[in-house]
Amino acid sequence: GNSVTQMEGPVTLSEEAFLTINCTYTATGYPSLFWYVQYPGEGLQLLLKATKADDKGSNKGFEATYRKETTSFHLEKGSVQVSDSAVYFCALSGQGGSEKLVFGKGTKLTVNP
C-alpha cells in the first residue's frame, strides 16, 4: 500500500538557518504530494503541493519538488524564522485528488532567535 516516510525530529535551528526536511514515499501510480503544517494548538493546514513529476510547490518561502526517480518530496526553506516553529507533515494521495491522504509521522521544527 501507499506509505510516507519523513525524517525523524525534532529539528532545532537558529533563525535564518537553512531548512531541509526529507520525505520519501511508496505508491502505486502517480500520487499527488503535499506538505501540511500544524502550528501549536491548531489543526493542519496545507503548506504546498505538487501533482505530477518535476512539479515544484512553493508557499511562504518553502519549496518542495516532486522527484519521481527518487520517490522524494523534500521540504526546503532558505532562511527560517521563529514563526516557522511547527510540526510539518508530508502526505500523499492517490490519483485524482485529496480524497484519501496518507500522512508521514510528522517532524517538529523549533526555530530559536
Next chain:
Amino acid sequence: NAGVTQTPKFRVLKTGQSMTLLCAQDMNHEYMYWYRQDPGMGLRLIHYSVGEGTTAKGEVPDGYNVSRLKKQNFLLGLESAAPSQTSVYFCASYPGPTTKRDTQYFGPGTRLTVL
C-alpha cells in the same frame, strides 16, 4: 465562514464511559473525515464519509462509530472508552476532486483523555 469546527475542545472520560464528538463544516463539502493523532504516529484515518448518509472505515476504525445524518455534520462516537483511545482527534472536510481547492480542511482538534 467558520470553516471546520469541533466540539468539545477538551474532554476527560473514565474507562467504559461513552461520548460523542461533533464536527461541523459550513463550506458545503461532500467529504468528511475523522483522524486521530498520536505522538510519533502522524495522523491515522478512523472513519470517513463521501456524502450525507454514507460512512466508511478507515485505517483504525475499531472502538468507534460514526454518523452523517446531515451534510454539514459528522459525529464520532465512543461507546465504551478505553485508555488506548486517549488521543487528539481531528476532523477534516474536502470539497471533492473536481474543485480547484484540492485540499482537506482541518478543524482545531479535540484532546481526549481516558483514565
